[in-house]
Amino acid sequence: MKNLMEHMGLDPGRLHFSWISSAESTKFVDVAKKVTAEVKALESKEKKFVKTKPKVA
Amino acid sequence: MTTYSDKIKEISKRLLKEGKVDLVIGFRKGSVPLMNQPMFAKNEGDVDSFVWDSNCGINLANYVTDRSEKIGIVAKGCDSRNLVVHIIENKIKRDQLHIIGVPCKAMVDRHKIAAMMPGEIESIEENEADGTLTVTGSGFSETLNKAGVLQENCALCMHRNPVLYDELIAEEVTEQNPEEVDQYAAVREVENMAPEEKWAYFDSLFSECIRCYACRNACPLCYCPTCFVDESKPQWVGKSVDPADVRTFHFLRAYHCAGRCTDCGACVRSCPVGINVRALTKKLEKDCLENFDWKSGLTLDKRPPLDTFRPDDPEEFIK
Structure with missing residues (x-):
């Protein structure tokens, strides 16, 4: 899936995979922080899969 | 191809007469040139409409999904691979099928031929002896070399002979040499x-793309009772032709075929506007081959890669 995203021209940094045990709450927090930071950084760079509302007369 | 057609008729008649099958699925001439239609023959009389030529690119495995009858089915290389996928995925039982194997001599690309002609095509004649096609329409008649107008997936095909069959209608054809055919040139270009x-x-x-879903309907893998694009609770993807919706549809449909697609080209052939849908599925095929050493539809004994776990599966993307 990640390969195909990249193949289509999406930044692979938009999709993250992680193994987190239910006991690893701190790891979950760390990963969530890291993912949001990375995706937010990309947001300014590329705007893709964005739909604009159709203009109604 | 008259020998092929005659043989298909002969075998179908015999199967129906002996009651070995309830119906035979094959091709008949289409209502428009270059587009042969699937046909279900339920009695001996129907059988005479069966044909075989270079316009039988639709994948007949699409029509056996969840059927309960005993079915005779005409299958070229890719159809037989998709029948294997169907059997693996429990969409049909092996003993329900009597597979009439057709060693395939490749199908022609209707989009390519249409683009080459100055007007609307009215008929196409095939001369098997010298490998040419004569295409005629109002005010023109042109002779083409069949080898130059093959569907791209047929030109790259490594499995022209059926991988699974009960009887063959002719001698097996020579397979292409894998050394000589560069399967993934187009994929690498994009990569x-x-x-x-x-x-x-x-x-x-x-x-x-007009979102007609012909590619999905022609695809033997797309057998979900309700496709994700048709669901409304929740609605996964918009039903418009907004580029974001169109891309979501093609991206996800392709991904659903990962490790299952046999590159039969039915999606491309059925597309009314000639989109090369294979640009996505071929990439997935390449990934499956590189990551899991997997080619779909070749054997009944192995489970597909997305269905199994191996300790040595690549996992460098998991952090």
Whole structure:
């Protein structure tokens, strides 16, 4: 899936995979922080899969 | 191809007469040139409409999904591979099928031929002896070399002979030499592009899409009772031709075929506007081969890669 995203021209940094045990709450927090930071950084760079509302007369 | 057609008729008649099958699925001439239609023959009289020529590109495995009868089915290489996928995925039982194997001599690309002609095509004649096709329409008649107008997937095909069959209608054809055919040249071309170029490439590829879902309906893998694009609670993807919706549809449909697609080309053939849907599925095929050493539809004994776990599966993307 990640390969195909990249193949289509999406930044692979938009999709993250992680193994987190239910006991690893701190790891979950760390990963969530890291993912949001990375995706937010990309947001300014590329705007893709964005739909604009159709203009109604 | 008259020998092929005659043999198919002969075998189908015999199967129906002996009551070995309830119906035979094959091709008949289409209502428009270059597009042969699937046909279900339920009695001996129907059988005479069966034909075989270079326009039988639709995948007949599509029509056996969840059927309960005993079915005779005409299958070229890719159809037989999709029958294997169907059996693996429990969409049909092996003993329900009597597979009439057709060693395939490749199908022609209707989009390519239509683009080469100055007007609307009215008929196409095939001369098997010298490998040419004569295409006629109002005010023109042109002779083409069949080898030059093959469907791209047929030109790359490594399994022209059926992989699974009960009887063959002719001697097996010689398979292409894998050394000589570069399977993934087109995929690599896209892989080597910069991300923005890739995005633009697929944008222009899908720009013509009218969301008719012909590719999905022609695809033997797309047998979900309700496709994700048709669901409304929740609605996964918009039903418009907004580029974001179109791309979501093609991206996800392709991904659903990962490790299952046999590159039969039915999606491309059925597309009314000639989109090369295989641009996505071929990439998945390449990934499956590289990551899991997997080619779909070749054996009944192995489970597909997305269905199994192996300790040595690649996992460098998991952090």
